[in-house]
Amino acid sequence: MSKSIKGTALVTGASSGIGATYAKRLARRGYDLLLVARDQQRLDDLAKALAQENGVRVEVLRADLTREADLALIEQRLRDDEAISLLVNNAGIALNGTLAEADPAKVGALINLNILALTRLSSVAAASFGAREQGAIVNVASVVALIPEMFNAVYSASKAYVLSLSQTMQSELGPRGVRVQAVLPGVTRTEIWERSGIDEASLPVEMIMEVGDMVDAALAGFDQGEVVTIPSLPDADDWARFVGARAKLGPNLSHSRPAERYRITG
């Protein structure tokens, strides 16, 4: 049994898609792993293969992160296990359809997983990694954080939340030696489409990225020290200009008097 010098990566949603691919890549990079999701069999199979192929330690923590008791156990492990050096907050679900036709139970489940569980795990990691002045947190958002009108309202809003949370976390934790990265994938070939009732075949093929390419690009962005990584974006300057436009708004977003055009005369 190894005890990796890279430490242990805790990956949520590791039983399929992006999370399973992160697990494979991180095992190859020499991380020990804690794999979190609900499907015990898939996690066990992946754990066995990764331990055999890479000689790292892989442990399965079966958890439904929308259940308080399960989430509390993962938080506890994150708090207590000083070997954990990387949290990949990846577990997420999507929805299909308009807000007017949304099923309240599905909306609640999405918010509990995509927002609440991610926030609580981020908070524990922020405290633990911050105290040790090392570690990294990767939050999987989505490009729909930037183009919400293109997709389901609740899902897009949840991903805008993840982006916003990550940016503040980086400003709080960066000075303490803890890295935070938000990853914004575009359409990626995983089970999320089928699971949320969307026919992948209806999507333009030139928009779909293979999951291995997506995760490799996200890890390249991580290695380059990016706070926000958009795997599809050809020109990094486009994001820099977006950030620049936001910075330009900054000094004018809070003044003692309304802007001239809103002053009622007469």
Ligand SMILES: NC(=O)C1=CN([C@@H]2O[C@H](COP(=O)(O)OP(=O)(O)OC[C@H]3O[C@@H](n4cnc5c(N)ncnc54)[C@H](OP(=O)(O)O)[C@@H]3O)[C@@H](O)[C@H]2O)C=CC1
């Ligand atoms: N694929 C895409 O086009 C894009 C995906 N993303 C994001 O990437 C992330 C991963 O999604 P992706 O790999 O595509 O989709 P998948 O459906 O393949 O993976 C989702 C993962 O989350 C786990 N999960 C779902 N519900 C729960 C739960 N209640 N508790 C714990 N784990 C749960 C699933 O495992 P199990 O069922 O075993 O619990 C699975 O491992 C998500 O956050 C998604 O929003 C972002 C942009 C684009």
Ligand SMILES: N[C@@H](C=O)C(=O)O
């Ligand atoms: N995969 C989408 C949702 O299912 C997205 O985030 O683009």
